[in-house]
Amino acid sequence: MVGGVAGGASCAARLRRLDEAAEIVIFDRGPYVAFANCGLPYYVGDIIADEQALLIASPALFRDRFNIMVYTSTEVTAIDRPGHTITVRDLETGQSRVERYDALVLSPGAAPIQPDVPGVDLPGVFAVRSIPDSRRIREWITGHHATRALVVGGGFIGLEMVENLRHRGLAVTVLEKLSQVMPPLDPEMAVPVAQHLSEQGVQLHLGDGLARIDEAPQGGLRVVAESGTPFLADLVILAMGVRPETGLAAAAGLRLGARGGIEVDAQMRTSDPRIWAVGDAVEVTDVVIGQETILPLAGPANRQGRIAAESIAGRATQFRGVQGTAVVGVLGLTVASTGASEKGLRRAGVTNFETAYLHPGHHAGYYPGARPIHLKLLFSVPEGRILGAQAVGAEGVDKRIDVIATALQFGGTVHDLAEAELCYAPQFGAAKDPVNVVGMLAANVLAGDTALADWRSLASTDALLLDVREPGEFVSGHIPGAVNIPLPQLRRRYAELPQEREIWIYCGVGQRAYFATRFMAMHGYRTRNLSGGYETYKSFAALCGRGGPIDPMPLARTGGQVEPH
Ligand SMILES: Cc1cc2nc3c(=O)[nH]c(=O)nc-3n(C[C@H](O)[C@H](O)[C@H](O)COP(=O)(O)OP(=O)(O)OC[C@H]3O[C@@H](n4cnc5c(N)ncnc54)[C@H](O)[C@@H]3O)c2cc1C
Numbered sequence: 001m002v003g004g005v006a007g008g009a010s011c012a013a014r015l016r017r018l019d020e021a022a023e024i025v026i027f028d029r030g031p032y033v034a035f036a037n038c039g040l041p042y043y044v045g046d047i048i049a050d051e052q053a054l055l056i057a058s059p060a061l062f063r064d065r066f067n068i069m070v071y072t073s074t075e076v077t078a079i080d081r082p083g084h085t086i087t088v089r090d091l092e093t094g095q096s097r098v099e100r101y102d103a104l105v106l107s108p109g110a111a112p113i114q115p116d117v118p119g120v121d122l123p124g125v126f127a128v129r130s131i132p133d134s135r136r137i138r139e140w141i142t143g144h145h146a147t148r149a150l151v152v153g154g155g156f157i158g159l160e161m162v163e164n165l166r167h168r169g170l171a172v173t174v175l176e177k178l179s180q181v182m183p184p185l186d187p188e189m190a191v192p193v194a195q196h197l198s199e200q201g202v203q204l205h206l207g208d209g210l211a212r213i214d215e216a217p218q219g220g221l222r223v224v225a226e227s228g229t230p231f232l233a234d235l236v237i238l239a240m241g242v243r244p245e246t247g248l249a250a251a252a253g254l255r256l257g258a259r260g261g262i263e264v265d266a267q268m269r270t271s272d273p274r275i276w277a278v279g280d281a282v283e284v285t286d287v288v289i290g291q292e293t294i295l296p297l298a299g300p301a302n303r304q305g306r307i308a309a310e311s312i313a314g315r316a317t318q319f320r321g322v323q324g325t326a327v328v329g330v331l332g333l334t335v336a337s338t339g340a341s342e343k344g345l346r347r348a349g350v351t352n353f354e355t356a357y358l359h360p361g362h363h364a365g366y367y368p369g370a371r372p373i374h375l376k377l378l379f380s381v382p383e384g385r386i387l388g389a390q391a392v393g394a395e396g397v398d399k400r401i402d403v404i405a406t407a408l409q410f411g412g413t414v415h416d417l418a419e420a421e422l423c424y425a426p427q428f429g430a431a432k433d434p435v436n437v438v439g440m441l442a443a444n445v446l447a448g449d450t451a452l453a454d455w456r457s458l459a460s461t462d463a464l465l466l467d468v469r470e471p472g473e474f475v476s477g478h479i480p481g482a483v484n485i486p487l488p489q490l491r492r493r494y495a496e497l498p499q500e501r502e503i504w505i506y507c508g509v510g511q512r513a514y515f516a517t518r519f520m521a522m523h524g525y526r527t528r529n530l531s532g533g534y535e536t537y538k539s540f541a542a543l544c545g546r547g548g549p550i551d552p553m554p555l556a557r558t559g560g561q562v563e564p565h
Pocket of ligand 1: 002003004005006007008027028029030037038039040041074075076077107108109110128129130157245248278279280281295296297298299301
């Protein structure tokens with residue numbers, strides 16, 4: 001195994017369980033194997049105070065429990081494919097030697113992207129990949145009495161670092177090139193995340209890249225954005241994404257894919273039948289979109305390691321591909337997603353899908369403490385197949401996304417979500433769980449019971465906007481041009497509305513508008529429910545205000561097709 005962390009360590013341990021006779025050897029150029037990369041930000045934040053807690057298995061454990069030899073601080077520098085050997089260099093002695101293999105597994109991971117701008121190698125500028133990286137950040141914070149940090153990149157690792165630096169009491173600024181945080185989310189779903197970060201005192205500087213880092217004359221670092229905006233910081237964290245480590249594979253002539261990762265088949269075998277590759281370094285199939293992708297996450301790396309071991313042991317187990325299920329905690333907020341995003345679908349040319357927004361409480365409203373979940377579901381039309389979901393909220397987010405992820409994995413439809421039998425007691429959920437309700441909403445759309453309108457289409461519609469919330473809600477904020485007839489008055493007043501014009505109805509989160517659209521439809525009106533209600537509108541409005549990437553064109557409903565699983 002080249003690399004002994006997520007993919008390599010799982011592969012080695014699984015292989016031992018399948019083959020007692022094999023001689024299994026792990027090489028890792030770092031000082032540790034099987035450590036918890038995912039715990040590193042929390043070690044920086046002192047939530048994990050003991051570094052030893054990050055060490056899941058030691059070389060001694062591998063040797064004693066599994067009869068697996070581990071060589072740390074040992075880099076594999078070359079592969080001789082015809083000779084079935086590798087060259088390894090002991091990084092402590094500088095000595096190189098050659099080792100023979102029957103099967104070779106590459107799990108070298110991915111390296112943090114280092115931007116090509118001046119100053120990224122200055123003291124006080126860090127990336128977070130290893131235990132020594134995190135240790136250096138901790139020591140820097142303490143040793144330099146750091147009070148200000150700048151994090152470049154607002155993705156998973158960037159935001160985890162933000163949370164932990166805030167936990168250490170530092171003032172944190174995020175510099176993000178995109179106009180949203182959390183790039184895997186659709187922009188409107190990232191709005192509540194950005195708002196929460198701001199409320200927690202994090203300075204967000206979105207839509208601007210890193211231009212340079214200098215030593216500040218008064219001490220510390222001076223970071224300059226592409227716009228010229230300067231920031232002073234005591235330390236800078238580079239969290240701009242990762243790049244697959246393919247140098248060794250490429251030098252050995254193994255085929256790389258179009259996305260730059262090592263090409264593998266469903267058994268994780270590379271273009272050389274004696275070499276397997278797993279984890280962050282490989283390209284895998286996105287099962288929703290049907291295209292190759294790179295997904296640097298620990299779950300897939302572990303499962304791929306196991307599959308490579310099974311393949312080496314002669315079993316025909318296949319990796320099913322990925323759907324990108326992920327979660328991150330951000331200062332008390334949970335952000336999770338699975339499957340395709342709307343922007344991902346559009347990028348892939350898929351247009352036969354529909355979007356449903358919902359803002360339910362995480363448990364029954366009558367039980368104290370219900371917190372809202374902002375939920376977005378993408379499903380194919382007309383089949384209703386689940387394509388993806390995103391959720392943001394303080395509680396209950398991971399559970400909903402995990403349920404939808406499982407349904408997606410089994411090729412489920414929105415009807416399956418509507419019918420899902422989930423656990424319920426007041427403090428945990430609702431008799432109609434948010435997963436059920438979003439499924440029912442989508443099923444209503446497919447059945448033609450309700451038509452949805454998308455907020456992006458507001459700019460280009462001549463439909464009448466009807467707000468069915470109570471007058472107090474209307475006064476405290478409404479869409480310009482909307483007419484207010486509260487739902488309880490609609491039966492008596494609907495004739496005031498023009499029958500020849502389409503009417504787009506909204507309320508707070510979509511439920512009252514749904515009742516209204518059904519009522520109006522049964523009186524011969526053409527109606528649509530503005531998806532997600534005023535709550536979703538506020539996110540879109542915030543994006544427009546920020547000059548965000550709002551597509552003013554109505555969504556096309558025909559065109560490219562999503563392939564079935
Ligand atoms: C800070 C941080 C937080 C994360 N949080 C999460 C999370 O919450 N959830 C999640 O799903 N994922 C998370 N990840 C991602 C997850 O850790 C990776 O997807 C996973 O570890 C990839 O496994 P891997 O085996 O491909 O590579 P790694 O686990 O990175 O292991 C690769 C190893 O190979 C070694 N190596 C590379 N080249 C050579 C060579 N030539 N010779 C010898 N050794 C070599 C490296 O030193 C490294 O130790 C996080 C990653 C980081 C950095």
